[in-house]
Amino acid sequence: MSLRHLNEESILQKIKRASTFEAKKHGKSLKLGMGDDAALFVPTKGHEIILTCDWFLEGTHFLIDKHPADSVGWKCLARAVSDVAAMGGTPRCSLLSLALPEKLAGRWLDEFLAGLRRASRNLDCVLAGGDTTKGERVLISVSVIGEVKTQIARRRRGARPGDVVYVSGKLGEAEAGWQILKSGSKKIKRTDKRLRKHFYPVPRIALGQWLAEKGFASSMMDLSDGLSSDLARLCGASAVGARIDSSKLPLSRIAAESMKLKMALHGGEDYELLFTVPKRRTKKLAGAFRGTALTRIGTITQKRQLILVRENGHEEELVVGGWDPFR
Amino acid sequence: MSLRHLNEESILQKIKRASTFEAKKHGKSLKLGMGDDAALFVPTKGHEIILTCDWFLEGTHFLIDKHPADSVGWKCLARAVSDVAAMGGTPRCSLLSLALPEKLAGRWLDEFLAGLRRASRNLDCVLAGGDTTKGERVLISVSVIGEVKTQIARRRRGARPGDVVYVSGKLGEAEAGWQILKSGSKKIKRTDKRLRKHFYPVPRIALGQWLAEKGFASSMMDLSDGLSSDLARLCGASAVGARIDSSKLPLSRIAAESMKLKMALHGGEDYELLFTVPKRRTKKLAGAFRGTALTRIGTITQKRQLILVRENGHEEELVVGGWDPFR
Numbered sequence: 001m002s003l004r005h006l007n008e009e010s011i012l013q014k015i016k017r018a019s020t021f022e023a024k025k026h027g028k029s030l031k032l033g034m035g036d037d038a039a040l041f042v043p044t045k046g047h048e049i050i051l052t053c054d055w056f057l058e059g060t061h062f063l064i065d066k067h068p069a070d071s072v073g074w075k076c077l078a079r080a081v082s083d084v085a086a087m088g089g090t091p092r093c094s095l096l097s098l099a100l101p102e103k104l105a106g107r108w109l110d111e112f113l114a115g116l117r118r119a120s121r122n123l124d125c126v127l128a129g130g131d132t133t134k135g136e137r138v139l140i141s142v143s144v145i146g147e148v149k150t151q152i153a154r155r156r157r158g159a160r161p162g163d164v165v166y167v168s169g170k171l172g173e174a175e176a177g178w179q180i181l182k183s184g185s186k187k188i189k190r191t192d193k194r195l196r197k198h199f200y201p202v203p204r205i206a207l208g209q210w211l212a213e214k215g216f217a218s219s220m221m222d223l224s225d226g227l228s229s230d231l232a233r234l235c236g237a238s239a240v241g242a243r244i245d246s247s248k249l250p251l252s253r254i255a256a257e258s259m260k261l262k263m264a265l266h267g268g269e270d271y272e273l274l275f276t277v278p279k280r281r282t283k284k285l286a287g288a289f290r291g292t293a294l295t296r297i298g299t300i301t302q303k304r305q306l307i308l309v310r311e312n313g314h315e316e317e318l319v320v321g322g323w324d325p326f327r
Numbered sequence: 328m329s330l331r332h333l334n335e336e337s338i339l340q341k342i343k344r345a346s347t348f349e350a351k352k353h354g355k356s357l358k359l360g361m362g363d364d365a366a367l368f369v370p371t372k373g374h375e376i377i378l379t380c381d382w383f384l385e386g387t388h389f390l391i392d393k394h395p396a397d398s399v400g401w402k403c404l405a406r407a408v409s410d411v412a413a414m415g416g417t418p419r420c421s422l423l424s425l426a427l428p429e430k431l432a433g434r435w436l437d438e439f440l441a442g443l444r445r446a447s448r449n450l451d452c453v454l455a456g457g458d459t460t461k462g463e464r465v466l467i468s469v470s471v472i473g474e475v476k477t478q479i480a481r482r483r484r485g486a487r488p489g490d491v492v493y494v495s496g497k498l499g500e501a502e503a504g505w506q507i508l509k510s511g512s513k514k515i516k517r518t519d520k521r522l523r524k525h526f527y528p529v530p531r532i533a534l535g536q537w538l539a540e541k542g543f544a545s546s547m548m549d550l551s552d553g554l555s556s557d558l559a560r561l562c563g564a565s566a567v568g569a570r571i572d573s574s575k576l577p578l579s580r581i582a583a584e585s586m587k588l589k590m591a592l593h594g595g596e597d598y599e600l601l602f603t604v605p606k607r608r609t610k611k612l613a614g615a616f617r618g619t620a621l622t623r624i625g626t627i628t629q630k631r632q633l634i635l636v637r638e639n640g641h642e643e644e645l646v647v648g649g650w651d652p653f654r
Contacts, residue, residue, distance in 0.1 A: 008651050031375060035564070036482050037413040037548050038379035038473070043370040048358060052365035053422040053470055055460045060426075086364040095380040097424070097468040099387075131468070133382045141424040141458075141468035143380055146365070155363050221364050237362070324335050 011105055011132045015096065018113040019120070019127035030093055030126050039128035041093060041145065048153065050146035052083040058138040066181055068190040069108045071199035073115025076140045079224065081123050082203035082271040084146035086222035088154045088212020090205065091125035095143040099135030123205065154212045154275070156237035158219035161302040163276040165242055166285075167250065168204050168292050171227060173197040175267025176255035194254045201271040207289050211275055216285055220275040226266040226322025230274055232306060238276075241305040244298035244318060265308070268323035276300055338432055338459045342423065345440040346447070346454035357420055357453050366455035368420060368472065375480065377473035379410035385465040393508055395517040396435045398526035400442025403467045406551065408450050409530035409598040411473035413549035415481045415539020417532065418452035422470040426462030450532065481539045481602070483564035485546035488629040490603040492569055493612075494577065495531050495619050498554060500524045502594025503582035521581045528598040534616050535600055543612055547602040553593040553649025557601055559633060565603075568632040571625035571645060592635075595650035603627055 016034040032040035043049060056076035058064050081091045096116070100109065120127055125144060159165075177198030181188055188195055203222070211217040219238055223230050227244075235242055251260040277285055287294055301307070306318035343361045359367035370376060383403035385391050408418045423443070427436065447454055452471060486492075504525030508515055515522055530549070538544040546565055550557050554571075562569055578587040604612055614621055628634070633645035 032480070032482065036484075037410040038377045038416075040414070040475075040480055041376040041378055042477075043374075043376055047370075049368040049370055049376065049472070050365045051368055051420070051422055051455055051470075051472060053424050053456065053458050053468070055424055055426060055458050057426065057460065057462065057466075060460055060462070083364040087367070089365075093378070095378055095470050097380050097382055097470075099382060099384065128378055129380065131380050131382050133384065133387055135384065135387070139384075139466055141380070143378075143422050143424075143470040144365075145376070145378060145472070148367075150369075153359070153367055155359065157363075 008132055011109070012130070014109060015113060015127070015130055015132070018117045030128055034127070034129050039093070041128065044147055046150055047147040048150055050084050050087050050089040050148055050153070051143070052080055053141060053143040054080040054083070056140040056142065064138065068199065069111035070115035071190055073112040074119040074200050076142050077116055077119040077125065078123065078201050078203055079271060080142040080144040081125055081205065082201070082222045082224065084144055085203040085205045085208035086220055086273060087148055088152055088208045088220065089146040089148035090209065091123055091144055091146045093126045093128035093145050094120070096127060096130035097141040098130060099133045099139040101136060102134065104138065123203065148212070152212050154217045154220035156219055156221045156234045159234060159238035159240050159276040159300045160218060160278070161240055161300055162279050163218050163300040164279060164282050164296050165244065165298040165300060166275050166277060166294050167223065167227070167272055167297055168207055168294055169270065169272040170250045170252050171223070171270055171272065172255055172260065172263030172267040173252035174201060174269040175263045176252045176259070178269070198269065201269060203271050204273045204292065207292060208273055210289060211273070216277050216281055217275040218278055220273060223270045223272045223274050224268060225324070226268045227274070228265050228306070228318055228320050229322025229324070232320045234274060235304065235306065239304065241301040241303045241307070242298055243301055243307045243309055245309050247311045248295060248297045250293060250295045265318070266321040335459055338436070339457070341436060342440060342454070342457055342459070345444045357455055361454070361456050366420070368455065371474055373477055374474040375477055377411050377414050377416040377475055377480070378470070379407055380468060380470040381407040381410070383467040383469065391465065395526065396438035397442035398517055400439040401446040401527050403469050404443055404446040404452065405450065405528050405530055406598060407469040407471040408452055408532070409528070409549040409551065411471055412530040412532045412535035413547055413600060414475055415479055415535045415547065416473040416475035417536065418450055418471055418473045420453045420455035420472050421447070423454060423457035424468040425457060426460045426466040428463060429461065431465065450530065475539070479539050481544045481547035483546055483548045483561045486561060486565035486567050486603040486627045487545060487605070488567055488627055489606050490545050490627040491606055491609050491623050492571065492625040492627060493602050493604060493621050494550065494554070494599055494624055495534055495621055496597065496599040497577045497579050498550070498597055498599065499582055499587065499590030499594040500579035501528060501596040502590045503579045503586070505596070525596065528596065530598050531600045531619065534619060537616060538600070538602055543604050543608055544602040545605055547600060550597045550599045550601050551595060552651070553595045554601070555592050555633070555645055555647050556649025556651070559647050561601060562631065562633065566631065568628040568630045568634070569625055570628055570634045570636055572636050574638045575622060575624045577620060577622045592645070593648040
């Protein structure tokens with residue numbers, strides 16, 4: 001079909017084909033997928049439904065000439081799924097709102113859908129429905145529907161003075177990759193290892209479930225905008241403060257030495273988990289979960305202030321400096 | 328707060344305030360609303376979950392200088408809820424993805440949220456979560472989560488030869504209003520009765536539920552893109568055709584005489600229900616439901632073709648001519 005004649009129906013057909021394999025596998029919970037007015041999903045007994053949505057916009061969240069379409073497809077789903085992981089839940093299905101210029105409805109769309117499909121399969125989150133329209137730029141909004149056993153969901157609220165602050169994985173790695181991508185004049189391959197976390201973040205679903213079900217986490221959220229911004233949100237919701245040891249932060253290896261700490265504190269898009277554990281429970285918590293490091297980075301305080309303790313013992317206010325699209 | 332310092336957090340706070348009243352009322356089913364990583368919703372026993380999402384974009388779906396912000400807020404939710412109504416379901420909660428230029432984060436946003444809040448209350452569909460970011464234009468994507476008793480949901484598939492084709496309400500009224508708005512040089516008041524259906528469509532929730540629960544509808548969908556486009560979709564899904572009597576179509580009173588039929592056939596955004604009823608069941612179906620007319624407009628045929636029968640008996644192919652953003 002020539003692109004000139006490509007209309008909404010045929011784009012929806014393309015998207016539908018990309019979700020077919022999944023619909024079979026998820027036949028039990030996803031009763032009706034794409035192609036009708038709405039999708040039908042059968043909830044699991046004894047579970048609550050988790051709902052979240054996330055923007056992914058050309059120019060704001062990705063650059064059409066820098067980011068492979070495949071990565072755009074992967075990442076738009078992964079980052080929304082990360083919110084489900086942050087509650088301790090399991091993703092079930094997604095809704096894709098996609099607007100794109102007609103010239104991208106060919107190869108770009110195919111690669112985008114390939115990335116999305118791979119993410120759907122890896123994260124076990126079937127594409128249940130969507131809406132497409134024409135746009136001057138690529139606009140993506142993804143909603144994810146997840147489930148969590150009743151009473152198990154972890155929130156930002158719940159951290160108490162004395163609780164230990166943990167993060168999973170390394171901090172600032174996605175940001176370091178983004179800086180390499182932005183500044184590079186050469187075309188970066190989508191398989192470049194330095195860009196892996198920026199292009200293809202993996203939300204910590206199994207870890208989030210485990211922390212919630214075992215009752216380790218008193219509060220939890222995912223790191224999307226950067227530690228300084230997100231820790232401020234967790235502390236705000238919990239009405240507490242925190243002291244962070246800069247020497248304990250699990251820094252990215254790929255960042256330049258002088259930038260490592262800054263990227264760990266303020267770099268966005270790591271999609272690691274930030275969580276707090278009551279002190280008496282920390283003995284039972286190992287330093288890793290299935291190969292992912294779990295690092296103690298500080299302590300929750302009664303005083304509602306974020307403090308960064310430097311290696312030399314000097315204390316300073318941790319100023320919020322993460323990503324904010326309006327700043 | 329000065330607009331220059333307005334950031335994502337404060338916009339989310341505004342949106343959160345707009346949803347507070349609802350969170351109380353819906354406390355039982357909406358366990359956790361805005362402000363955390365995701366929302367938590369408790370599904371009703373014996374029900375399936377309905378999922379749908381809809382774009383509402385400045386320039387494509389509304390004009391910033393023609394449409395009152397209040398109408399944009401109402402309509403972006405109402406049109407997504409209409410997909411739930413079309414399955415015979417009940418809306419429960421929504422997710423709002425909103426991008427907007429900083430200059431609209433003041434009064435425009437307040438009026439938008441007032442319209443959205445009014446729609447949420449009227450349609451009994453609480454705002455459960457959202458995501459905001461900066462955009463050069465206003466971008467809106469709304470996801471709606473609904474419920475329907477197990478096995479009750481109506482689909483586009485299911486119409487059989489001999490079934491009678493019905494529509495609710497009048498056809499082409501929203502399109503007629505849109506033409507008045509587009510062509511008018513004078514500022515149109517948001518209370519102008521001719522624009523009521525274009526500015527503030529009311530999805531047929533109670534009718535859809537009733538048709539599904541009483542088992543009248545063999546197939547059903549909502550009219551969003553125009554009868555010719557949507558009937559083609561229903562017939563395609565059901566692998567049937569249809570004959571429509573042009574003299575039976577419930578025309579809009581506000582359209583110019585010469586345009587009435589065209590608008591009824593191809594005008595979009597009426598958000599009325601299109602449904603089919605097995606012939607033997609039609610005797611039990613009155614000509615109205617709670618004041619909304621239910622009009623027989625034709626018959627489902629085995630031959631997979633859409634035929635329009637003119638008043639003089641002349642038959643012609645009903646060419647698909649409704650809204651398609653890619654055409």
